[in-house]
Amino acid sequence: MTQEQEGSVRLPPQNLDAERSVLGGILRDNAVLDDVVQIVRTANFYTDAHQKIFEACIKLRDRSDAIDLVTLAEYLKEQRQIEDIGGYPYLHDLWDAIPTAANAVFHARIVRDKALVRNLIHASTEILRDAYDQAMPANELLEGAERKIFDIAQMGVTGQYISLQAALDEAYRRIDVRTQRGPMAVSGIATGFVDLDEKTAGLQNSELIIIAARPSVGKCLVFDSEIVCADGSVATLEELYRRRQARLFTLRDDLRLTLTAPDAYVDDGVKPVCRVTTGLGRRVEATLAHPFLTLDGWKRLEELNPGDHVAVPRILPVFGEETLRECEVKLLGYFLGDGGLTDSTPEFTNSNPQLRADFAGAIAEFGAVKVRAENLDGPRTASLCVSGDGEFIATHRTEFGRRLKEAIRSSRWTARDVARNVGVSPPLVCLWGQGVCVPNPDTFEKLCRFLGVEAAALAPHGLPAISRHSKNPVTLWLVELGLWGKDAHAKFIPSVAFRLVRPQVALLLNRLFATDGWATVLASGAGQLGYSSVSERLVRQIQHLLLRFGIIAALRRRSVKYKGTHRRAWQLDITDQQALRTFAAEIGMFGKEEALTGVLRSLDGKKYKPNRDLIPVGVWERLAGAKAGESWCSVARRAGFGGHTNLHVGKRGLSRHRLERFAATLGDARLQELAASDVYWDRIKSIEPAGMKQVYDLTIPETHNFVANDVCVHNTAFSLNLIRNMLIQEQKCVFFVSLEQSRIELAERMLCSQGKVDSHRLRKGHLSSDDMQRLIEAGDQLSKAKLFIDDSPAQGMLRISANARRLKMRQALDIVVIDYLQLIEPDSKRDSRQEQVANISRRLKFLAKELEIPVVALAQVNRSSEDRQDHKPRLSDLRESGSIEQDADTVMLMHRPEAEPGQQGETIEIIIAKQRNGPTDTVTLTFLKQFMRFENFAVEAPFSYGP
Numbered sequence: 001m002t003q004e005q006e007g008s009v010r011l012p013p014q015n016l017d018a019e020r021s022v023l024g025g026i027l028r029d030n031a032v033l034d035d036v037v038q039i040v041r042t043a044n045f046y047t048d049a050h051q052k053i054f055e056a057c058i059k060l061r062d063r064s065d066a067i068d069l070v071t072l073a074e075y076l077k078e079q080r081q082i083e084d085i086g087g088y089p090y091l092h093d094l095w096d097a098i099p100t101a102a103n104a105v106f107h108a109r110i111v112r113d114k115a116l117v118r119n120l121i122h123a124s125t126e127i128l129r130d131a132y133d134q135a136m137p138a139n140e141l142l143e144g145a146e147r148k149i150f151d152i153a154q155m156g157v158t159g160q161y162i163s164l165q166a167a168l169d170e171a172y173r174r175i176d177v178r179t180q181r182g183p184m185a186v187s188g189i190a191t192g193f194v195d196l197d198e199k200t201a202g203l204q205n206s207e208l209i210i211i212a213a214r215p216s217v218g219k220c221l222v223f224d225s226e227i228v229c230a231d232g233s234v235a236t237l238e239e240l241y242r243r244r245q246a247r248l249f250t251l252r253d254d255l256r257l258t259l260t261a262p263d264a265y266v267d268d269g270v271k272p273v274c275r276v277t278t279g280l281g282r283r284v285e286a287t288l289a290h291p292f293l294t295l296d297g298w299k300r301l302e303e304l305n306p307g308d309h310v311a312v313p314r315i316l317p318v319f320g321e322e323t324l325r326e327c328e329v330k331l332l333g334y335f336l337g338d339g340g341l342t343d344s345t346p347e348f349t350n351s352n353p354q355l356r357a358d359f360a361g362a363i364a365e366f367g368a369v370k371v372r373a374e375n376l377d378g379p380r381t382a383s384l385c386v387s388g389d390g391e392f393i394a395t396h397r398t399e400f401g402r403r404l405k406e407a408i409r410s411s412r413w414t415a416r417d418v419a420r421n422v423g424v425s426p427p428l429v430c431l432w433g434q435g436v437c438v439p440n441p442d443t444f445e446k447l448c449r450f451l452g453v454e455a456a457a458l459a460p461h462g463l464p465a466i467s468r469h470s471k472n473p474v475t476l477w478l479v480e481l482g483l484w485g486k487d488a489h490a491k492f493i494p495s496v497a498f499r500l501v502r503p504q505v506a507l508l509l510n511r512l513f514a515t516d517g518w519a520t521v522l523a524s525g526a527g528q529l530g531y532s533s534v535s536e537r538l539v540r541q542i543q544h545l546l547l548r549f550g551i552i553a554a555l556r557r558r559s560v561k562y563k564g565t566h567r568r569a570w571q572l573d574i575t576d577q578q579a580l581r582t583f584a585a586e587i588g589m590f591g592k593e594e595a596l597t598g599v600l601r602s603l604d605g606k607k608y609k610p611n612r613d614l615i616p617v618g619v620w621e622r623l624a625g626a627k628a629g630e631s632w633c634s635v636a637r638r639a640g641f642g643g644h645t646n647l648h649v650g651k652r653g654l655s656r657h658r659l660e661r662f663a664a665t666l667g668d669a670r671l672q673e674l675a676a677s678d679v680y681w682d683r684i685k686s687i688e689p690a691g692m693k694q695v696y697d698l699t700i701p702e703t704h705n706f707v708a709n710d711v712c713v714h715n716t717a718f719s720l721n722l723i724r725n726m727l728i729q730e731q732k733c734v735f736f737v738s739l740e741q742s743r744i745e746l747a748e749r750m751l752c753s754q755g756k757v758d759s760h761r762l763r764k765g766h767l768s769s770d771d772m773q774r775l776i777e778a779g780d781q782l783s784k785a786k787l788f789i790d791d792s793p794a795q796g797m798l799r800i801s802a803n804a805r806r807l808k809m810r811q812a813l814d815i816v817v818i819d820y821l822q823l824i825e826p827d828s829k830r831d832s833r834q835e836q837v838a839n840i841s842r843r844l845k846f847l848a849k850e851l852e853i854p855v856v857a858l859a860q861v862n863r864s865s866e867d868r869q870d871h872k873p874r875l876s877d878l879r880e881s882g883s884i885e886q887d888a889d890t891v892m893l894m895h896r897p898e899a900e901p902g903q904q905g906e907t908i909e910i911i912i913a914k915q916r917n918g919p920t921d922t923v924t925l926t927f928l929k930q931f932m933r934f935e936n937f938a939v940e941a942p943f944s945y946g947p
Contacts, residue, residue: 192725337515
């Protein structure tokens with residue numbers, strides 16, 4: 001046999017003996033199925049018969065039926081598959097194939113490995129086929145190949161659980177790294193909340209309990225809040241909600257900005273909002289519940305006051321990959337600055353000859369247009385008007401006619417055929433060919449379609465460029481950008497500009513400042529750059545684009561004289577020495593270079609004294625904790641500060657440089673991170689009611705914050721509190737399936753909740769010795785608890801059930817908690833979402849009955865409650881499937897009431913909306929936010945934030 005013949009009969013990798021051993025082991029001992037399903041899937045079996053037998057075993061297990069020769073044969077008979085697998089004799093052969101089930105798991109791994117290799121061969125064949133066909137672009141081929149290999153790799157991922165002790169050990173290690181860097185009797189399981197246990201008698205065995213809440217309750221921003229995306233584009237929150245896809249900026253624990261993707265987009269309805277204005281003039285509108293970052297952690301807007309400092313980015317280093325012609329970038333800057341866009345043709349009005357010449361050159365480069373000077377010698381400022389170029393039109397009409405005649409000849413049609421098919425007279429076609437005139441846009445489109453040519457093949461510069469009756473190309477370009485017809489108050493930077501490459505953004509800013517900007521040396525000797533416009537939107541956009549270069553500009557409103565009256569204008573001021581140098585080096589100011597050079601000369605020999613970018617006074621408290629009893633004079637002396645006896649401790653904010661020297665001397669990594677952070681601490685200037693508006697929110701994984709309107713804003717604690725109470729107070733064994741958070745995050749939150757340690761301080765590593773002691777004591781208590789965590793992503797009910805069964809047999813499992821129901825992977829991707837969720841909830845109920853323990857599943861409710869006056873959720877609000885309500889024995893809906901004036905802290909209502917064997921009612925709990933901890937509600941005595 002030749003090598004070619006041998007290859008033609010080569011069988012895919014498989015091991016039928018191992019497959020028979022796995023199936024025979026399941027028949028011998030049903031318990032091994034829970035171990036086997038962690039390793040293999042139905043599709044991993046090579047033969048169709050083995051796939052059907054294994055799938056039948058799973059279905060019998062899901063029904064809690066025994067799996068033996070009789071039940072298996074009967075099930076296959078019901079499915080009309082008994083003959084497909086070889087009949088009753090083959091099942092007997094499987095029983096006889098293996099005397100014991102002890103090695104079923106090892107055999108299952110062989111089956112899985114063979115399947116992995118088969119799938120790899122199949123994927124490789126498809127990749128080779130697609131590569132040879134070359135039917136797709138190279139990047140799509142590469143993406144498809146990566147996806148195929150990734151899907152195969154995912155076949156080897158199995159669910160697993162680890163002990164809480166192991167998770168605590170990981171959490172402690174991460175905390176160490178951060179700090180170095182700077183009794184009521186009930187029949188069920190008690191929740192630890194007295195009023196709730198009184199209503200439910202605890203969580204009952206064999207019951208499915210649903211705890212539902214809206215995501216991001218109460219924390220939302222106004223619909224038109226602007227978000228910067230990874231490609232440089234700027235989109236409103238409403239646009240992102242409709243798009244459901246974005247990569248945007250988030251602030252990490254080390255106060256550095258990075259890119260992330262939201263995992264949920266939330267419509268919060270219409271709510272009362274407040275407008276927050278900062279000292280830099282930045283504005284954002286949010287609900288009172290929305291948190292902002294302060295030096296002391298995230299605080300809700302209702303907790304903040306004018307004068308408080310909040311975090312805003314001091315740089316947003318994002319630029320796009322798109323380009324325009326250089327002439328277009330220049331013209332955009334000139335038209336936005338000194339352009340007239342409301343007359344019959346575009347105009348540029350400026351008295352600087354250098355700018356007028358540069359504008360005229362850009363127009364000439366644009367093509368098909370020319371400029372006409374007006375008022376050169378008159379009392380008014382000279383203007384350059386843009387119009388179509390008659391000579392250009394005549395020349396290129398002739399060229400159009402030549403190209404048209406050539407296209408007609410190549411098509412083998414006659415002029416009469418062309419006329420008949422595009423709906424014009426034959427003489428008109430002849431006039432086109434002579435270059436006397438050109439078709440209108442609709443006829444031109446028909447002409448190109450009939451001749452089978454691209455529009456650019458006939459009119460390379462575009463049809464408007466050679467039409468006398470059309471708007472000139474510059475006007476049409478401005479129409480396309482959305483700028484034509486805008487007066488000075490309505491001007492704005494079009495969306496394409498935000499996606500430009502860095503040099504072209506700099507060029508745009510250069511020409512904007514060339515028109516309405518200035519460079520001057522103040523009477524005090526300090527240099528200043530400025531920009532002014534009557535368009536607030538335009539000025540805010542310029543402020544944002546400057547931020548991309550790390551240039552902080554302050555925005556203020558001012559009144560300017562205009563034709564004997566005063567009108568409102570908006571002004572940007574740049575005064576920081578580093579910002580002035582960055583502007584001069586990267587952006588510049590065309591036509592005003594001498595003035596800019598004068599500003600730079602004013603900086604020579606001056607010691608850098610930041611006048612804006614300071615760390616708030618509160619940082620002194622952190623420094624006091626870091627120096628651990630050492631005198632301020634000693635610390636300052638070691639840091640090399642002159643005048644170390646006059647540090648103004650606690651009276652003035654610190655510069656970044658000064659804080660960095662303190663932090664380095666004290667060896668505090670967290671303070672060093674604060675000094676080098678991407679955050680500018682901006683003072684709140686005002687907080688004002690802004691009425692009722694449509695609001696949205698984004699759910700950001702891990703960091704839970706994003707940047708909106710160039711301000712940092714924040715975005716499952718109850719289930720963890722239930723778990724903590726059951727572990728510590730009731731000493732129960734709990735299996736927690738976390739489909740949203742990692743085990744380390746969960747462990748940290750439980751440590752903070754148990755030890756009453758501020759979760760934000762832990763996240764930032766700013767822990768006192770008392771905090772550490774409480775964490776250690778909390779860890780000692782939690783490490784003795786029997787909590788098993790499975791944080792494997794994308795789990796289905798098969799794996800969850802199998803893990804729960806194994807724990808039930810080996811650890812005397814008392815309760816299962818799943819966070820959350822809508823993240824469980826469905827068995828079938830083809831079913832509707834309602835059917836998928838219905839199947840999941842039904843199987844959760846089956847699991848509770850089979851194991852005879854409570855199964856608690858978190859779920860989400862929709863936004864219907866926002867349309868009601870009391871905003872309280874109802875059973876009908878349960879998201880995606882009414883079967884959740886039907887299958888559940890108990891449904892608890894979480895609701896955060898609006899805070900009363902003067903109210904301290906937060907309250908949460910647990911609405912028992914359904915209880916199959918008990919009353920419905922509402923229970924009020926107290927939420928200690930910084931500890932992520934729920935406690936019994938005390939009516940008379942205020943709660944304490946202390947340990």
